[in-house]
Amino acid sequence: MYQKMKGTYDILPKDIDKWLRLEKTIRTVSKIYNYKEIRTPIFENSELFHRGVGSETDIVSKETYDFLDRGKRSNTLRPEGTAGVVRSYIENKLYASNASIQKLYYMGPMFRYERPQKGRYRQFLQFGVEAFGSNSPQLDAEVISYAVNILKALKIKDVEVHINSIGDVESKATYKEALLNYLAPNINNLCTDCQKRYTTNPLRILDCKIDKDSEILQNAPKPLDYLNNESQSHFTETVAYLDAMKINYKINKNLVRGLDYYTHTVFEVNANIDTLGAQNTICGGGRYNNLVKSLGGPDIPGIGFAFGLERLMFALESLSFKGDPDYLHLYLMILGDEQKADGMAILNRCRLGGLFADIDFLDKGMKAKWKQAAKLNTRFVAIYGANEKENDVINVKDQETGKEITIDKHQLYNHIVEELMKPSAACESCKEDNCDECGE
Numbered sequence: 479m480y481q482k483m484k485g486t487y488d489i490l491p492k493d494i495d496k497w498l499r500l501e502k503t504i505r506t507v508s509k510i511y512n513y514k515e516i517r518t519p520i521f522e523n524s525e526l527f528h529r530g531v532g533s534e535t536d537i538v539s540k541e542t543y544d545f546l547d548r549g550k551r552s553n554t555l556r557p558e559g560t561a562g563v564v565r566s567y568i569e570n571k572l573y574a575s576n577a578s579i580q581k582l583y584y585m586g587p588m589f590r591y592e593r594p595q596k597g598r599y600r601q602f603l604q605f606g607v608e609a610f611g612s613n614s615p616q617l618d619a620e621v622i623s624y625a626v627n628i629l630k631a632l633k634i635k636d637v638e639v640h641i642n643s644i645g646d647v648e649s650k651a652t653y654k655e656a657l658l659n660y661l662a663p664n665i666n667n668l669c670t671d672c673q674k675r676y677t678t679n680p681l682r683i684l685d686c687k688i689d690k691d692s693e694i695l696q697n698a699p700k701p702l703d704y705l706n707n708e709s710q711s712h713f714t715e716t717v718a719y720l721d722a723m724k725i726n727y728k729i730n731k732n733l734v735r736g737l738d739y740y741t742h743t744v745f746e747v748n749a750n751i752d753t754l755g756a757q758n759t760i761c762g763g764g765r766y767n768n769l770v771k772s773l774g775g776p777d778i779p780g781i782g783f784a785f786g787l788e789r790l791m792f793a794l795e796s797l798s799f800k801g802d803p804d805y806l807h808l809y810l811m812i813l814g815d816e817q818k819a820d821g822m823a824i825l826n827r828c829r830l831g832g833l834f835a836d837i838d839f840l841d842k843g844m845k846a847k848w849k850q851a852a853k854l855n856t857r858f859v860a861i862y863g864a865n866e867k868e869n870d871v872i873n874v875k876d877q878e879t880g881k882e883i884t885i886d887k888h889q890l891y892n893h894i895v896e897e898l899m900k901p902s903a904a905c906e907s908c909k910e911d912n913c914d915e916c917g918e
Contacts (some may be wrong), residue, residue, distance in 0.1 A: 485592075485600025495801020500632070500791060501585065504605055507628045511620070513581040513607060516561035520587065524552040530561030530773055531739030541590040550670050555589035559606040560739075560766070561773075567610060568775035579611040585787075597792035606784035610770065613779045615712050618743045618765060619719030623746050625761045626725055632790075633797055634760075636750040639727035641717065643742055644681065644701040644734055645709035647768065650741065654680055654703035681734045690732075700731035728835045739766040743781070751793050759791060761785045767916055783885070790862055806893055808835040809851040811844070813863030816854075821862045824872070824887060831891045851877070858894050862887065 482488060489497055524544055531538050543555040552765050556562055563582060573582050585605045594600060607624060609617055622639055629637050642713065644650055657680055661668075667674050669688040676683065681701070687696055688893050705713065720727050722808070735744045744764035751758065763783025772778045791799075808828055812821035821837070828835050836854060861873040872887040876897060885893055 485594040485598070487599060493801075494916070495804060496791065496794075496799060497787075497801070499799075499801045500787065500794070501702060503631050503858070504583075504585065507631050508583050508607075511581070511624050512626075513583045513624075515611075516563060516566060516584050517586065518566050518581045518584065519556075520589075521555050522562055522565065524554040526565055526773070527554050528558065528560050530739065530769060531558060531637045537590065537612075541592050543589045543591060555741060557588055557590045559584050559588065559604055559784060560608060560769070563608045563782075564773055564775070567608075568770065568773060573610065573770075573776055573778055578729055579609065579617075581607075581609045583607045585617060597786070597789040603787040604780060604784050605787055608780060608782040610778055610780045613712075613767060615715035615743075616719060618712075618716045618781055619723065619725075621781050621783060622720060622727075622745055622747075623723055623725055625763070625785075628762065628785070629747065629749060632794060632799070634749050634751065634793065637726065638748045638750065639720070639745055640730040640733055640748060641720075641727050641743065641745040642730050642733040643709060643713035643716075644740060644744060645705045646741055649709045649880065650681075650702070650706045652706075653699065653701045656699045656704060657681070657683070657693060660699055667694060668692070670823075677740065684732045684734050695732075696758045701734065702729070702731050708743060716743055725858060728867040734763060735764055739769040739772070741767045742763040745783070747783075749793055751796055751890070754793055760790055788886060805834065805855040805856070805857065805896065806836055806851075807833040807856075808858050808860060808890075809847075809854060810835065810837045811847050811851075811859065811861045812837060813861065815842070817862055817864060817867050820867055824860075824862065824890060828894070832896070833894060835890065858897070860890060 505515075524542075526664045527538055527542065537557045542557050545553055545555075547553055563584060567580065567582075583606065586603065587601055588604045589601050591600055592598065607621060609621060622641070626637055626639065645653065658676070661676060661680070661683065665673055668683070669686065672683045672686050672689060675686075683689075684695065684698065684700075686695065704712070717727065717729070732744075733744055733746065734740075735746075742765040745762070746759045747761040748758045749760045754760075761783050763781070765779065765781040767779040768777075770780060808825075810821060810825050810828075812818050825835055825837060839849060842850070848859070857877055859875045859877060861875075866872050866887065869883050870887055872890050873882065873884050874890065874893060883893075
């Protein structure tokens with residue numbers, strides 16, 4: 479028997495409504511912020527990720543799925559979304575469109591070869607945002623508020639932003655020199671990954687999970703202390719806008735994020751939910767003012783963030799997150815072979831009108847049909863047999879009120895729509911329609 483590959487998972491029909499609700503919420507908030515969806519290929523030229531993400535990052539050096547195609551070209555399943563979106567932005571000359579600011583979002587599968595664990599997989603879904611064309615701190619603040627408000631729209635209330643600045647190219651170079659000088663006498667006392675990063679990607683040493691509590695790293699110089707005037711001004715304005723929007727944030731001087739392309743603002747969004755424990759980061763992102771140019775495009779700044787949707791769904795489990803109710807408007811019982819063609823025509827008209835409808839394909843008995851209608855959470859059950867066909871009528875029962883009626887079969891759709899438009903029965907406990915408090 480074949481089984482799914484390690485680090486992958488199936489989303490079964492019983493769970494799909496939760497995912498659809500999650501995606502719907504994301505798309506709704508994206509529309510509010512005037513971001514447009516973009517879809518890029520699942521695989522790209524490997525060099526794109528080496529240049530864009532950084533060949534010495536953990537993602538590229540340890541985790542990518544690489545393969546040669548029949549033309550001996552090196553390809554990589556996308557491990558993240560930003561590089562592909564930037565490539566598309568350049569290739570399709572979106573910078574030359576009427577909209578000087580391009581605000582884009584994507585949602586789709588990514589691939590990383592890492593140890594699978596709860597909420598982390600080798601094939602995973604990622605939602606991400608990229609905004610190009612402005613270096614304004616206002617855009618930094620908007621992007622951060624965008625991420626926060628998606629969580630709030632999902633009823634995750636206890637949210638905190640961790641924010642830092644690593645400055646522009648000049649500030650990063652000054653800081654990097656200071657960090658290397660500081661670490662040189664003690665680098666052999668840090669883990670092997672930190673020793674390697676000392677020569678390949680020294681800023682990542684601050685983000686080390688093994689030595690994060692060591693005195694060496696605790697006392698290391700911080701990027702925020704080496705900002706030039708322009709970078710300091712950018713950061714000060716960004717947090718001032720967060721203050722104005724009353725967004726809860728904390729300045730984390732050790733935060734650098736894991737990718738080479740970041741400049742200026744970097745941030746993470748944490749959700750304080752018991753199921754996540756200490757590993758409560760839901761989202762991460764930052765500004766990348768030089769990435770577009772480094773991949774062959776014009777000198778245009780950008781900023782973005784990304785969510786891992788599995789981790790977000792894991793967080794939502796503790797909040798009893800559910801999808802939209804699973805139900806049918808109509809379950810049609812067709813009695814007798816001679817009525818099947820006519821019954822299918824009736825069913826099709828109702829579906830074309832937008833009603834959720836189904837029938838019994840197994841020719842079960844009446845008792846089994848009623849049980850199936852109940853299992854499908856059906857509002858209206860219609861019965862169409864030989865007598866109904868002869869008289870051009872159909873029998874309809876409203877499962878909510880118990881009311882039964884015989885009507886012209888051509889009026890079935892109109893009858894159901896009219897009944898659905900009527901106000902719901904008031905809650906007997908509090909006399910309110912659709913009461914959320916008592917659940918009636």
